[in-house]
Amino acid sequence: MCGIAGWAGPAGAAIDQQALAAMLAAIAHRGPDGDGAWAAPNGRAVFGHRRLAIIDLSDTAAQPMQDAQGAACLTYNGEIYNHRELRAELEAQGRLFKTDHSDTEVILQGYLAWGMDGLLARLNGIFAFALHDLRSGETYFVRDQVGVKPLYFAWARGGLAFASEIKALLALPGFRATLSPAAAYHYLTFMAAPAPLTMFEGVYKLPAGWLMRVDADGAAQARRYFAPWPSNALDTLPEKEREARVREVLRASVRRQLLADVPVGLFLSGGVDSTALLAIASEVNGAPPDTFSVGFDHETELDETAIAAQIAHRYGAKHTEVRIGAAEVITRIEQLVREQDEPLADWVCLPLRAVAHAAHEAGLKTVLCGEGADEQFCGYTHYLRYLDVATGPHKWFSALNALGVGAPVAQLASAVAGRNLHRAFRADFLRRAALGQEAFWGGAIVFSDGMKPAIWRGPAPGAPHDPRLAACGLGQLGHARHSAEVVDALLAPLDERHSEAELLQRMIWLEMAQRLPELLLMRVDKMCMAASLEARVPFLDIEMVKLTTQFGQESKIPGRKLKHLLKQALRGAVPDDVLDRPKKGFGAPMTHWLRGPLGAHIRQRIAQSQVFDALPLDRSAALALIDAHRATDRDYAVYIWTLFNLAAWHDLHIAEARAA
Numbered sequence: 001m002c003g004i005a006g007w008a009g010p011a012g013a014a015i016d017q018q019a020l021a022a023m024l025a026a027i028a029h030r031g032p033d034g035d036g037a038w039a040a041p042n043g044r045a046v047f048g049h050r051r052l053a054i055i056d057l058s059d060t061a062a063q064p065m066q067d068a069q070g071a072a073c074l075t076y077n078g079e080i081y082n083h084r085e086l087r088a089e090l091e092a093q094g095r096l097f098k099t100d101h102s103d104t105e106v107i108l109q110g111y112l113a114w115g116m117d118g119l120l121a122r123l124n125g126i127f128a129f130a131l132h133d134l135r136s137g138e139t140y141f142v143r144d145q146v147g148v149k150p151l152y153f154a155w156a157r158g159g160l161a162f163a164s165e166i167k168a169l170l171a172l173p174g175f176r177a178t179l180s181p182a183a184a185y186h187y188l189t190f191m192a193a194p195a196p197l198t199m200f201e202g203v204y205k206l207p208a209g210w211l212m213r214v215d216a217d218g219a220a221q222a223r224r225y226f227a228p229w230p231s232n233a234l235d236t237l238p239e240k241e242r243e244a245r246v247r248e249v250l251r252a253s254v255r256r257q258l259l260a261d262v263p264v265g266l267f268l269s270g271g272v273d274s275t276a277l278l279a280i281a282s283e284v285n286g287a288p289p290d291t292f293s294v295g296f297d298h299e300t301e302l303d304e305t306a307i308a309a310q311i312a313h314r315y316g317a318k319h320t321e322v323r324i325g326a327a328e329v330i331t332r333i334e335q336l337v338r339e340q341d342e343p344l345a346d347w348v349c350l351p352l353r354a355v356a357h358a359a360h361e362a363g364l365k366t367v368l369c370g371e372g373a374d375e376q377f378c379g380y381t382h383y384l385r386y387l388d389v390a391t392g393p394h395k396w397f398s399a400l401n402a403l404g405v406g407a408p409v410a411q412l413a414s415a416v417a418g419r420n421l422h423r424a425f426r427a428d429f430l431r432r433a434a435l436g437q438e439a440f441w442g443g444a445i446v447f448s449d450g451m452k453p454a455i456w457r458g459p460a461p462g463a464p465h466d467p468r469l470a471a472c473g474l475g476q477l478g479h480a481r482h483s484a485e486v487v488d489a490l491l492a493p494l495d496e497r498h499s500e501a502e503l504l505q506r507m508i509w510l511e512m513a514q515r516l517p518e519l520l521l522m523r524v525d526k527m528c529m530a531a532s533l534e535a536r537v538p539f540l541d542i543e544m545v546k547l548t549t550q551f552g553q554e555s556k557i558p559g560r561k562l563k564h565l566l567k568q569a570l571r572g573a574v575p576d577d578v579l580d581r582p583k584k585g586f587g588a589p590m591t592h593w594l595r596g597p598l599g600a601h602i603r604q605r606i607a608q609s610q611v612f613d614a615l616p617l618d619r620s621a622a623l624a625l626i627d628a629h630r631a632t633d634r635d636y637a638v639y640i641w642t643l644f645n646l647a648a649w650h651d652l653h654i655a656e657a658r659a660a
Contacts, residue, residue: 002030002031002049002050002051002052002063002076002077002164003024003027003028003029003030003031003049003050003077003163003164003165003168003529004047004048004049004050004075004076004077004128004129004130004162004163004164005020005023005024005026005027005048005049005161005162005163005164005168005169006020006023006045006046006047006048006075006130006161006162006163007020007045007046007156007157007159007160007161007162008044008045008046008130008132008139008141008159008160008162008214009044009157009158009159009160009214009218010044010158010159010216010217010218011042011043011044011137011216012043013157013158013159013218014039014043014044014045014046014157014159015046015156015157015161015172017037017039017046018173019172019173020037020046020048021037021048022171022172022173023048023161023163023168023169023171023172024037024048024049024050024168025171026165026167026168026170026171027050027163027164027165027167027168028050029529029530029531029532030050030052030077030164030165030529030532031049031050031051031052031532032050032052032532033051033052033053034050034051034053034062035048035049035050035051036048036049036051036062036063036064037049037064038064038066038073038075040073040132040134041134042134042137044132044137044139044159044216045073045130045132045139047063047064047073047074047075047130047132048064048075049062049063049064049075049076051063052365052532052534053261053262053365054079054260054261054262054365054366054534055079055083055101055102055103055259055260055261056099056100056101056102056103056104056261057261057262058099058100058102060098060099060100060102061099061100061102061104061105063075063076063104065102065104065105065108066108067108067109067112068096068098070134071112071133071134071135072108072111072112072131072132072133072134072135073108073131073132073134074104074107074108074111074129074130074131074132075129075130076104076107076127076128076129076130077127077128077129077149077151077164078125078126078127078128078129078144078148078149079103079125079126079127079257079534079536080103080106080107080123080124080125080127081124081125081256081257081259081541082122082123082124082125082256083101083102083103083106083125084101084259086106086110086122086123087101087105087106087109090106090109090110090113093113095109095112095113097109103125107119107123107127107129107131108131110122110123111131111133116131116140116142116211116213117225120142120211120225120226123144123542124256124541124542124543125144125542126144126148126149126536126537127142127143127144127149128141128142128143128144128149128150128151128164128206129141129142130142130162136215136216137215137216138213138214138215138216139160139213139214140211140212140213140214141153141160141162141206141211141212141213141214142206142210142211142212142225143206143207143208143209143210143211144208144209145208145209145226145228145542145545146208146209146228146372146512146516146517146521146540146542146545147195147207147208147209147516147517147518147521148517148521148524148525148537148540149164149525150164150165150205150522150525151163151164151205151206152164152165152166152168152169152198152203152204152205152206153169153203153204153205153206153212154169154175154202154203154204155202155468156169156172156175158218159214159218160212160214160218160220161175164529165341165526165529166198166200166203166341166342167338167341169200169203170200170653177200177653177654178200178201178202178654179199179200179201179614179615179650179654180193180197180198180199180200180201180202180463181461181615182197182460182461182462182463182464182480182481183197183198183199183200183201183342183463184199184615184646185452185456185460185461185483186480186483186486187199187343187345187642187646188446188447188452188455188456188642188646189441189445189446189447189448189449189452189483189486190441190442190444190445190446190483190486190514190515190518190519191344191345191346191444191445191446191515191519191642192342192343192344192345192346192515192518192519192522193342193518194477194480194486194490194514194518195207195208195477195514195517195518196469196474196477196478197463197478198342199342199343199649199653200342200653201464202466204469204474204478205518206222207224207474207477207513207517208512208513208516208517209224209225209226209227210222210223210224210225211223211225212472219471220468220471220472221472221473222472222473222474223473224493227493228508228509228512228545228546228549229494229497229498229549230494230498230501230502230505230508230509230549230550230552231498231549231550232502232550232551232552232555233550234547234550234551234555235551235552235554235555239568242551242555242565242569243565243568243569243571244569245547246547246548246565246566246569247569247570247573249541249543249544249547250276250280250538250539250544250569251280251283251284252541252543253538253539253541253543253544254277254280254281254284254368254538255284256538256541257368257536257538257541258281258284258285258289258368260365260366262364262365262366263289263290263363263364263365264281264289264364264366264367264368264536265289265290265291265292265359265362265364265366265367265368266278266281266289266290266291266292266317266367266368266369267291267292267293267355267359267367267368267369267370267535268291268292268293268308268311268312268317268319269293269304269308269370270293270304270305270307270308270310270311270578271304271370271578271581271583272373272379272563272566272567272570272574272578272579272583273370273373273374273539274308274369274370275311275574275575275578276370276570276573276574277368277369277370277538278291278311278312278315278317279315279570279573279574280573281368282315282316282317283573287316288312288315288316288317288318289317289368290317290318290319290320290359290362290364291308291312291317291318291319291320292319292320292321292322292355292358292359292362292367293305293308293309293312293319293320293321293322293355294321294322294323294324294351294352294354294355294358295321295322295323295324296323296324296325296351296588296589297323297324297325297326298325305321305323308321309321311578314575320358320359320362322354322355322357322358324350324351324354324588326593326596326597326598327597329350329593329598330597330598330601332350332353333601333648334648334652336349336350336353337645337648337649337652338652339353339526339527339530340523340526340645340649341526342649343645343646343648343649344519344522344523344526344645345446345638345641345642345645345646346444346519346520346523347587347588347590347637347641348523348587348588349523349526349527350588351587351588352523352524352527352528353527353530353531356527356528356530356531356533356535357531359531359533360531360532360533364533365532365533365534366533366534366535366536367528367533367534367535367536368535368536368537368538369524369535369536369537370537370539371516371520371521371524371535371537371539371540372516372520372537372539372540372544373539373563373566374563375443375508375511375512375515375516375520376508376539376544376545376548377548377556377563377565377566378504378508378553378556378557378562378563379562379563379566379583380443380562381562381583382443383443383504383507383562384557384560384562386439386440386507387503387504387507389429389439390439390440390503391503393429393430393433394429394432394433394439395433396433397409397429397430397433397434398433398434398436400433400434401433401434401435401436402436405434407434407435409430409434410430410431410434410435413427413428413430413431413434413450414427414431414450414453419453419454419621420454421451421454421625421636421639424450424451424453424454425451427450428448428449428450428451431450432448432450432484435484437484437487437488438484438487438488438491438506438510440503440506440507440510441483441484441487441510442487442510442511442514442515443511443515444515444519446638446639446642447639447642448483449482449483449484454621455617455618455621455622455639455643456615456616456617456618457616457617457618458616460481460482460483461481462479462480462481463478463479463480463481465479466478466479476489476492477489477490486514487510490509490510490513490514491506491509491510491513494506494509502552502553503553504552504553504556504557505549505552505553508549512545516540521537521540524537551565562583567579590637590641591629591635591637594626594629594630594637594640594641595629595630599626599629599630599640602626602640602644603623603626603627603630605644605647605648605651606619606622606623606626606643606644606647607619607623609647609648609650609651610650610651610654610655611646611647611650611651611654611655612647614650614654617643622640622643625639625640625643626640
């Protein structure tokens with residue numbers, strides 16, 4: 001695990017060592033255990049690395065790493081969980097290793113033995129890496145199958161600069177930070193900029209399951225190498241056998257992800273997912289991992305620390321509890337914005353940051369966490385609501401589009417809603433249906449296109465056409481004008497290959513294409529790595545993803561029982577009182593906090609923010625939302641937090657850079 005940075009392109013245009021050092025210094029928190037640099041003799045690549053030593057702690061496993069013959073060099077961020085099995089396979093083929101058990105060298109030797117496609121077909125892990133082939137002059141950039149690890153890039157110095165975090169790219173001498181209005185427009189909908197866009201114009205992120213190849217002349221070509229294609233292949237299995245498959249794969253996933261040369265901890269909320277990880281890890285290891293939970297001062301509704309402590313005690317785990325309150329949030333909020341890199345409008349970042357630092361202070365470098373279970377096994381009540389809407393009202397009103405009267409009906413709905421947020425929220429489903437748009441856009445939608453007139457004064461900006469982005473194959477995703485077009489672009493591969501996919505499968509596909517990698521996993525990576533802590537996600541082990549995509553709706557939630565397949569698979573391993581307890585969810589009491597000093601602080605920041613001068617955002621409408629939230633029982637917390645994150649990010653990264 002580490003942070004990576006560097007450049008690749010045609011000979012003679014590379015960044016110098018001073019520039020690389022500045023990039024690595026910006027991400028030192030990702031790898032406090034060491035750093036390294038490498039420049040290709042052919043002048044076509046410069047790689048840098050910050051190390052967080054977890055597997056093979058020896059100096060021989062340091063990066064960037066080159067093979068003995070000098071054929072290729074690798075800089076890599078992540079963990080390969082099946083590296084021992086792959087090493088054995090490579091050694092059987094006669095490949096010689098210089099390290100004792102480095103997973104980094106397995107990637108390097110695997111590429112040389114099998115080629116990039118053969119390597120990626122075998123890897124099980126979380127990873128983002130750059131690999132330069134000195135024989136061909138080509139450089140590959142790869143992001144793992146589900147997007148646990150981020151990888152950013154920008155065209156600079158005649159080639160492609162890359163890094164684990166945007167702040168490393170911003171450290172490049174002469175690199176100017178500018179705002180992307182298109183990304184900001186989509187961020188207001190999705191809580192995060194959809195890949196390949198970022199909030200910085202000209203800075204992009206590789207989508208989950210994609211690779212990019214830069215040839216010797218600097219031309220880039222990106223393509224998808226993995227997709228969670230859905231099927232109903234395993235629905236014919238008896239129910240008990242389906243449960244056994246899930247149980248076996250999860251147990252194997254946890255076993256793989258416990259492998260490390262340092263202790264592995266666990267984030268414990270007290271819910272089904274984290275308790276399952278604790279139960280299995282305790283069994284597999286013969287002893288429980290250290291556990292960590294977070295609670296909130298003077299709050300009970302969202303606080304699960306008492307339950308988490310009871311569960312930790314039940315398994316005999318050494319347990320640490322950390323608490324945060326609104327006053328602490330005010331003091332930490334600027335640092336939070338800096339650590340996020342670009343705005344992530346999810347206040348779970350606050351408790352996640354606190355518990356990550358607690359684990360770091362306890363001496364840990366890596367933890368297990370339960371991300372991905374709800375998305376794969378349908379654990380959210382709003383999934384059921386969307387299923388009802390899509391098969392009911394949305395389906396009926398979609399007939400208007402087929403009859404050719406959808407557009408005027410949509411215009412009428414928008415006119416009636418006007419700039420009233422409540423009316424716009426209700427009218428938006430009618431508007432989407434009448435226009436033939438998808439009912440479900442994701443599990444965390446804030447201002448949909450039909451709701452944006454309440455805050456955005458003007459047309460959708462649309463991303464400027466970047467011919468380099470189009471030429472490399474990411475134009476369809478990166479040049480969407482309206483947020484509905486982002487949804488269409490994300491669903492297009494599924495519609496082309498599996499048009500018969502069930503509605504729930506479409507919803508899960510969309511979650512795994514956008515919300516999971518760009519919001520949920522991004523918040524885990526940024527908050528944990530800011531504390532020099534790696535987060536591992538057993539529910540998103542690639543073998544688990546391949547399994548769950550083969551179950552249809554009736555296998556996962558028969559009789560509309562949320563998370564039924566997973567819960568039944570865990571019966572006997574996880575206590576019934578945990579499995580049968582209503583889902584609470586990991587969050588923060590933001591609704592209440594915004595009615596106190598934190599709300600006053602945020603109001604002041606929004607009142608002064610320059611983002612309202614840079615974008616066609618209505619400052620008075622934003623302030624009115626805050627005032628209504630603080631003076632009435634109406635809950636506008638998600639809208640306020642989304643706008644605040646945008647404003648605070650802009651003033652930190654854009655306004656300050658412009659002033660400098």
